[in-house]
Every structure is written in C-alpha cells, then in structure tokens.
Amino acid sequence: MSQPAQVTADADWRTVTEAIEETVLDIHDLREDFADALDRLRQEQDMTDPHYDDRRDEELQHAERRREEELDAQDDGRVDGDYDLDTE
Structure with a gap:
C-alpha cells in the first residue's frame, strides 16, 4: 500500500x-x-397501589429488623452472616 x-x-x-x-x-x-x-x-x-403503604411498612420493618440483627451481631462479635442459633 x-x-x-x-x-x-x-x-x-x-x-x-x-x-x-x-x-x-x-x-x-x-x-x-x-x-x-x-x-x-x-x-x-x-x-x-392501594397496598403500597402496607408493603412499604413491611419493607421498612424488615430493614429495621435486619439492621438490629447486624448491630446485635457486631455487639456479640459475630461476623455478618453468622447467626445466634439460640434465638433463631
């Protein structure tokens, strides 16, 4: 070329x-x-959606429970994903 x-x-x-x-x-x-x-x-x-508020409340409650579990796990020295078998 x-x-x-x-x-x-x-x-x-x-x-x-x-x-x-x-x-x-x-x-x-x-x-x-x-x-x-x-x-x-x-x-x-x-x-x-007439059920939006109900679902949103459930999602918020679930997120709050998960956050509390993570804080409890940190307080107990557990790693994320480890669960306290005595309470579940």
Whole structure:
C-alpha cells in the first residue's frame, strides 16, 4: 500500500472507531434513561397501589429488623452472616 492510501485507511479506521465509541456511549446513555424511566414508572405504580403503604411498612420493618440483627451481631462479635442459633 502506498503512503497516501495508508493515511486514508488509517483516517477511515479512526472514523469508524470514533463512530463505534460514540454509539457505545449513546447505548449507555439510553440504558440510564431507560432505568430512570422504569424507576419513575414503578414509583407511580406504587403510589397508585392501594397496598403500597402496607408493603412499604413491611419493607421498612424488615430493614429495621435486619439492621438490629447486624448491630446485635457486631455487639456479640459475630461476623455478618453468622447467626445466634439460640434465638433463631
């Protein structure tokens, strides 16, 4: 390949590479937009669901129990995942 042809081929390759990189970035942006839209939709559905408050309360209670268990485990010197078999 002659020198000018090689320069043209290199420039074409850079153009293709840049287009691919831009496409990948666009895909990442679209995934983030989709995830945000899905989160908003879930929030809207949760707000219109008559059982939303009940489920939310259950989730909060479960999270609080889990936090208390973790604090108890730390107080007892247990590692996360170890359980006090006397209480379960």
